[in-house]
Amino acid sequence: MPTSLPQLKKEFTEGLSQISRFWGFPKGMGAIFAVLYLSSVPLSLDEIVQKTGLTKGAISTEVRTLARMGLVHRSSKLADRKDYYEAESDFYKSIRSILKERQNSEFDNAIRSIAKTLAKLNAGEISGDNEEIKFIRQRVQAMQEFFDALDSLTHAVVKLESLGLSNISKILSVLK
Amino acid sequence: MPTSLPQLKKEFTEGLSQISRFWGFPKGMGAIFAVLYLSSVPLSLDEIVQKTGLTKGAISTEVRTLARMGLVHRSSKLADRKDYYEAESDFYKSIRSILKERQNSEFDNAIRSIAKTLAKLNAGEISGDNEEIKFIRQRVQAMQEFFDALDSLTHAVVKLESLGLSNISKILSVLK
DNA sequence: TAGAATGTTTAGATATAACTAAACGAATTA
DNA sequence: TAATTCGTTTAGTTATATCTAAACATTCTA
Numbered sequence: 001m002p003t004s005l006p007q008l009k010k011e012f013t014e015g016l017s018q019i020s021r022f023w024g025f026p027k028g029m030g031a032i033f034a035v036l037y038l039s040s041v042p043l044s045l046d047e048i049v050q051k052t053g054l055t056k057g058a059i060s061t062e063v064r065t066l067a068r069m070g071l072v073h074r075s076s077k078l079a080d081r082k083d084y085y086e087a088e089s090d091f092y093k094s095i096r097s098i099l100k101e102r103q104n105s106e107f108d109n110a111i112r113s114i115a116k117t118l119a120k121l122n123a124g125e126i127s128g129d130n131e132e133i134k135f136i137r138q139r140v141q142a143m144q145e146f147f148d149a150l151d152s153l154t155h156a157v158v159k160l161e162s163l164g165l166s167n168i169s170k171i172l173s174v175l176k
Numbered sequence: 177m178p179t180s181l182p183q184l185k186k187e188f189t190e191g192l193s194q195i196s197r198f199w200g201f202p203k204g205m206g207a208i209f210a211v212l213y214l215s216s217v218p219l220s221l222d223e224i225v226q227k228t229g230l231t232k233g234a235i236s237t238e239v240r241t242l243a244r245m246g247l248v249h250r251s252s253k254l255a256d257r258k259d260y261y262e263a264e265s266d267f268y269k270s271i272r273s274i275l276k277e278r279q280n281s282e283f284d285n286a287i288r289s290i291a292k293t294l295a296k297l298n299a300g301e302i303s304g305d306n307e308e309i310k311f312i313r314q315r316v317q318a319m320q321e322f323f324d325a326l327d328s329l330t331h332a333v334v335k336l337e338s339l340g341l342s343n344i345s346k347i348l349s350v351l352k
Numbered sequence: 353t354a355g356a357a358t359g360t361t362t363a364g365a366t367a368t369a370a371c372t373a374a375a376c377g378a379a380t381t382a
Numbered sequence: 383t384a385a386t387t388c389g390t391t392t393a394g395t396t397a398t399a400t401c402t403a404a405a406c407a408t409t410c411t412a
Binding site: 044045046056057060061064081082083 | 387389391392
């Protein structure tokens with residue numbers, strides 16, 4: 001028997017919810033993106049309420065996060081004070097925007113704290129057993145280099161405006 | 177005034193805990209990895225208890241997860257029934273191992289569910305408005321292609337045994 | 353076999369995140 | 383100005399994840 005369209009949308013939405021949770025986001029965020037992504041016209045907040053079953057409050061905050069990550073866009077119609085939202089469908093664009101967003105995050109603060117640790121070690125400002133200090137400096141430095149590499153990797157991806165992910169992976173597989 | 181070595185270790189451990197949480201792992205996991213990473217000798221479970229302040233139970237389960245991800249290794253000494261743990265210091269190796277581990281995860285199941293949705297759409301098994309079905313098929317397909325690209329990208333990275341991340345990012349930046 | 357030293361599992365506590373319901377504020381219209 | 387329509391914020395609830403404490407299982411030793 002044929003699946004109905006609403007049923008199919010529901011399955012899709014549940015799938016995206018799981019994916020959202022996997023990446024450490026609220027599952028509601030995935031659901032919101034899903035309904036926007038499957039809609040050919042921008043939706044108002046109340047329409048999203050109706051389609052997801054979430055409350056205005058939750059959607060208001062989560063949609064803001066999505067917008068900050070570049071995954072949805074806010075728009076408005078003339079003579080209509082409702083806000084409308086639509087999904088970004090160019091995922092490559094979104095990725096770049098997410099990576100940029102990441103710059104000021106907790107993550108980078110933490111990484112900076114590693115760098116500070118290393119600076120202290122290199123400046124000889126640490127008191128303690130010399131052999132151990134040597135070992136630890138070497139370890140911390142290796143980690144710092146790894147994070148630096150990750151960082152320049154993401155910068156490189158951000159810079160590659162026109163190249164799609166699929167092309168990048170093709171290139172990498174050739175390098176093998 | 178010079179920072180003491182224990183103080184420095186504490187700072188480093190807190191940094192890694194934050195990073196761990198950022199990636200959606202328990203912060204205790206970051207702490208456990210940190211103490212192992214800063215130790216030049218493998219540590220027993222009780223030593224980790226002593227150095228992190230966590231309980232045996234928590235460490236027992238978290239260290240298992242770390243081992244599965246290839247971030248720590250379990251070893252044992254002759255005539256000593258304690259287990260010993262040490263950190264993997266080759267992060268590139270760890271990344272590959274983590275990506276492999278990911279294969280059977282919730283994430284990939286969710287992605288497979290997207291593929292199933294698409295298959296139904298393509299098989300014409302869906303009842304509903306034709307224009308809308310057309311639109312939705314196009315959208316779901318675009319998403320599927322994106323995930324496929326991501327997938328082959330990770331496969332490519334996994335395959336690149338000898339190439340470090342820093343080299344990869346160098347290559348990508350040249351491509352620009 | 354009894355006892356000790358280990359690692360694991362489990363039941364429950366605590367902390368954290370997600371979400372709801374309702375109050376609020378701002379803008380708009382009557 | 384009063385009433386309406388929208389989005390946001392907030393206080394509190396619910397759900398989930400993390401961690402503890404203690405029971406448990408296993409292996410070794412005497």
